[in-house]
Amino acid sequence: MHRTFVIIYSIITAAIALTTTIFEIQPALFLINVFAPHEGDKYSIALVVLPIWIALLSPLFLYLIITKLLRQNNDEHLSNNRTxxxxxxxxxxxxxxxxxxxxxxxxxxxxxxxxxxxxxxxxxxxxxxxxxxxxxxxxxxxxxxxxxxxxxxxxxxxxxxxxxxxxxxxx
The missing domain is CATH 2.60.40.1120 (Carboxypeptidase-like, regulatory domain)
Incomplete structure (x- = not known):
C-alpha cells in the first residue's frame, strides 16, 4: 500500500507539473517568465517542469523522512528469558x-x-x-x-x- 501511494503520487505530481508548463499557468508561468522574459522567447521545458515537480514532491519526501525517523529505533536487544x-x-x-x-x-x-x-x-x-x-x-x-x-x-x-x-x- 505504501509503495503504491508513492508511485501514484509521483505520477500525479509529474502530470500536474507537465500540464502547468504546457498550458503556461501558475506556478509554471512564473518560471517561464524567469527563463523567457520576452514574449516568444524560447525556454527549456525541463528547466520549468523539474523544479515544479520537485516542489510538488517535497511533501512526499517530508512524509517519507518523518516515517523513517519515527520507525528508526535501535535493533532489539534480547534477554534470554523472553519468548x-x-x-x-x-x-x-x-x-x-x-x-x-x-x-x-x-x-x-x-x-x-x-x-x-x-x-x-x-x-x-x-x-x-x-x-x-x-x-x-x-x-x-x-x-x-x-x-x-x-x-x-x-x-x-x-x-x-x-x-x-x-x-x-x-x-
Missing amino acids: GILVKRKKAFQSAMVGIPVFINDKKAGIVDNGRTKFFDVPTGIQTVQVGEGKAASEKIQVTLYEGKQIHFELEIKPSAFQLKYLLKQL
Whole structure:
C-alpha cells in the first residue's frame, strides 16, 4: 500500500507539473517568465517542469523522512528469558525506504525496516509467521514456540520478473 501511494503520487505530481508548463499557468508561468522574459522567447521545458515537480514532491519526501525517523529505533536487544520471534531483514536496495509488514497468526505484528532486526513478543505454542502482503508475500511458516525461547528468521528480498518476492528463512 505504501509503495503504491508513492508511485501514484509521483505520477500525479509529474502530470500536474507537465500540464502547468504546457498550458503556461501558475506556478509554471512564473518560471517561464524567469527563463523567457520576452514574449516568444524560447525556454527549456525541463528547466520549468523539474523544479515544479520537485516542489510538488517535497511533501512526499517530508512524509517519507518523518516515517523513517519515527520507525528508526535501535535493533532489539534480547534477554534470554523472553519468548518471541526475531526477524532480521537483510539490507537491500529494493524497497529500502519501505518497511515490510510482519504477520503473526494472520495479524499484523509490526514492520521491519531495511537492515534492521525486530523482536515480537508472542505467547508459547504454535505460531504462523508471514511477511509482506499480496503477491510479494512470503510463504507462511509454522513454528512451535516454547517458554523463554526465541525463534530467529531472516528476511530477504528477491526480484522476480516485474515484482519483488519476500523470502523468510528460519535460522
